[in-house]
Amino acid sequence: MCGIVGYVGRQEAAPILLAGLHRLEYRGYDSAGIAVITRGGLRVHKAVGKIAPLEAALPKRLRGTVGIGHTRWATHGEPSDANAHPHVDCAGNVAVAHNGIIENAGVLRARLEAEGHVFRSQTDTELLAHLLEADGDDLTQAVRAALAAIEGTYGLAVVDARHPDRIVVARNGSPVVIGIGQREMFVASDAAALVRHTRQVVYLDDREVATIDADGYRTVTLDDRPTQKRPSEVSWGHEAYERGPFPHFMLKEINEQVEASARTLKGRLDAQFSTAHLGGLELSARELLAIRRVKILGCGSAFYAGLAGAHVIESLTRVPADAEPASEFRYRNPVVENEVLYVAVSQSGETADTLAAVREIGRKGGRVLGVVNVVGSTIARECEGGIYIHAGPEVSVCSTKSFTCTVLAFALLALHLGRIRDLSPARGKRLLQALERLPEQIAEVLAGAESIRGIAEKYASRTNAFFLGRASGFPVALEGAQKLKEVSYIHAEAYPASELKHGPLALVSPETPTVMVLPQDDLYEKSLSSLEEIRARRGPVIALTHTGDERLRERVDDVLLVPPTEPELNPVLMTVPLQLLAYHAAVALGRDVDRPRNLAKSVTVE
Numbered sequence: 001m002c003g004i005v006g007y008v009g010r011q012e013a014a015p016i017l018l019a020g021l022h023r024l025e026y027r028g029y030d031s032a033g034i035a036v037i038t039r040g041g042l043r044v045h046k047a048v049g050k051i052a053p054l055e056a057a058l059p060k061r062l063r064g065t066v067g068i069g070h071t072r073w074a075t076h077g078e079p080s081d082a083n084a085h086p087h088v089d090c091a092g093n094v095a096v097a098h099n100g101i102i103e104n105a106g107v108l109r110a111r112l113e114a115e116g117h118v119f120r121s122q123t124d125t126e127l128l129a130h131l132l133e134a135d136g137d138d139l140t141q142a143v144r145a146a147l148a149a150i151e152g153t154y155g156l157a158v159v160d161a162r163h164p165d166r167i168v169v170a171r172n173g174s175p176v177v178i179g180i181g182q183r184e185m186f187v188a189s190d191a192a193a194l195v196r197h198t199r200q201v202v203y204l205d206d207r208e209v210a211t212i213d214a215d216g217y218r219t220v221t222l223d224d225r226p227t228q229k230r231p232s233e234v235s236w237g238h239e240a241y242e243r244g245p246f247p248h249f250m251l252k253e254i255n256e257q258v259e260a261s262a263r264t265l266k267g268r269l270d271a272q273f274s275t276a277h278l279g280g281l282e283l284s285a286r287e288l289l290a291i292r293r294v295k296i297l298g299c300g301s302a303f304y305a306g307l308a309g310a311h312v313i314e315s316l317t318r319v320p321a322d323a324e325p326a327s328e329f330r331y332r333n334p335v336v337e338n339e340v341l342y343v344a345v346s347q348s349g350e351t352a353d354t355l356a357a358v359r360e361i362g363r364k365g366g367r368v369l370g371v372v373n374v375v376g377s378t379i380a381r382e383c384e385g386g387i388y389i390h391a392g393p394e395v396s397v398c399s400t401k402s403f404t405c406t407v408l409a410f411a412l413l414a415l416h417l418g419r420i421r422d423l424s425p426a427r428g429k430r431l432l433q434a435l436e437r438l439p440e441q442i443a444e445v446l447a448g449a450e451s452i453r454g455i456a457e458k459y460a461s462r463t464n465a466f467f468l469g470r471a472s473g474f475p476v477a478l479e480g481a482q483k484l485k486e487v488s489y490i491h492a493e494a495y496p497a498s499e500l501k502h503g504p505l506a507l508v509s510p511e512t513p514t515v516m517v518l519p520q521d522d523l524y525e526k527s528l529s530s531l532e533e534i535r536a537r538r539g540p541v542i543a544l545t546h547t548g549d550e551r552l553r554e555r556v557d558d559v560l561l562v563p564p565t566e567p568e569l570n571p572v573l574m575t576v577p578l579q580l581l582a583y584h585a586a587v588a589l590g591r592d593v594d595r596p597r598n599l600a601k602s603v604t605v606e
């Protein structure tokens with residue numbers, strides 16, 4: 001969603017800010033802007049729409065070495081030039097870029113208007129600029145005072161022409177990263193925007209304010225107590241954020257699943273005891289033995305990966321496990337028990353609802369682990385321990401490699417937990433061997449991409465699609481439908497195949513294709529009867545099954561094939577063809593694959 005960049009140093013700020021904003025485009029936005037402190041004072045340029053036209057319309061001579069920029073995703077007020085950030089005070093000295101929501105904006109705005117401040121936008125952010133208008137002496141102190149007056153969340157960057165050598169940033173619930181350069185410093189809401197310049201970063205904590213100039217930074221708490229920060233190194237260089245030879249990031253990231261899954265597994269398989277090592281869990285065998293239930297929380301694809309994870313855990317450990325959308329959990333006053341292991345799933349580690357669920361559990365004394373991709377992200381830091389999936393940067397809005405790597409991480413957790421309990425060494429060994437084979441099996445699935453493209457093109461003009469699956473095939477169906485609707489805008493619905501007769505069958509027709517998830521497991525025969533029910537109503541069927549299932553080929557219209565593996569790992573392999581199906585359907589329809597309409601990569605507001 002919204003993104004912030006900032007620069008203070010010796011180079012021209014504008015090109016650096018624009019390049020940073022381009023890096024954040026993937027998060028989704030509807031308007032953008034930059035503010036630069038020039039010799040003649042503060043200059044602000046902002047516009048609704050993409051960054052490229054804003055860039056083209058900038059004056060040739062926008063010279064200054066300090067500035068901030070922003071990509072906005074509308075919350076308070078429609079997308080418009082006026083509502084785009086940065087926002088400026090009446091005198092035109094202060095510029096503010098803000099991610100988050102100010103909850104008491106109405107009261108504060110009324111007060112400021114009564115005092116004579118004239119507002120130019122409908123945003124909550126603008127009032128921060130007005131709050132900063134009067135205090136000219138100490139910008140950091142002024143920002144702290146303004147923040148003391150507001151309730152809500154923020155990642156904030158402020159420049160003030162009266163203090164032309166610095167940027168002040170602050171954080172409460174919305175990430176801010178400081179990038180450390182050589183006599184220059186960078187600011188961003190996401191490390192992706194600054195890795196081109198530096199990999200040495202400092203993550204701000206909530207209720208922290210930093211004052212940054214070309215030579216360094218100083219951090220204090222909101223109530224002015226100095227804090228000590230230790231810089232860390234971002235794991236990925238800027239090449240990892242490039243599209244390379246691929247036409248879309250989504251296709252690149254689907255293809256990266258071979259190496260990404262190998263990284264999730266790397267160093268974690270223990271052949272001697274047929275188990276998995278997970279160094280970040282911070283839970284002893286005795287503590288793991290005391291767990292009576294596992295509850296997984298996440299949003300969107302992270303929730304679906306959690307559903308798949310719950311199946312793996314329950315199957316291998318016989319500990320009851322389920323998943324729930326974090327967004328629902330946090331608001332239903334959930335019962336939190338100490339014998340339950342809570343697991344928060346998030347690619348970005350910044351999703352507001354998932355973070356709120358983590359905090360709710362923590363507040364009630366529960367224990368939460370994180371299954372997270374972005375190292376050092378808020379959810380990763382707030383959980384008591386966890387598993388990094390090491391999928392690498394995921395830029396396309398819809399998640400692909402982070403889904404498969406998350407399910408894989410759950411398989412590792414299940415193996416670890418299972419081997420502490422009743423999972424036999426022989427079963428553990430079979431699973432371990434299957435895990436080792438998985439990256440190359442993903443490569444095998446990817447090798448069939450051309451035939452999947454043909455199937456996608458054949459059905460791309462349909463307006464509806466069903467995805468059916470049973471037991472651990474159901475999360476696969478959910479994720480398959482999610483991918484298709486997100487990127488192609490074809491209406492896709494997932495149902496447990498067992499529920500077919502209880503509603504969806506009424507909609508089966510020759511116009512509506514059904515993707516049937518059909519692993520050769522205990523429920524295979526039962527799923528076949530559902531398939532026949534669809535065929536009897538002349539519904540086209542695309543069967544997702546294992547190579548070697550030649551019998552099926554004659555009974556369905558099209559097949560998507562994956563190599564056989566242990567049943568618990570089917571969801572990992574079976575999701576890959578569905579990602580390709582969605583991708584090629586979207587391409588056939590000319591969609592903006594990496595930036596689907598109305599969606600954002602990381603939803604940092606509720």
Ligand code: G6P
Nearest residue numbers: 299300301302346347348351399
């Ligand atoms: C957004 C994205 C989804 C993603 C979800 C959770 O809705 O569009 O693709 O699955 O957020 O994101 P997270 O970063 O927490 O995994």
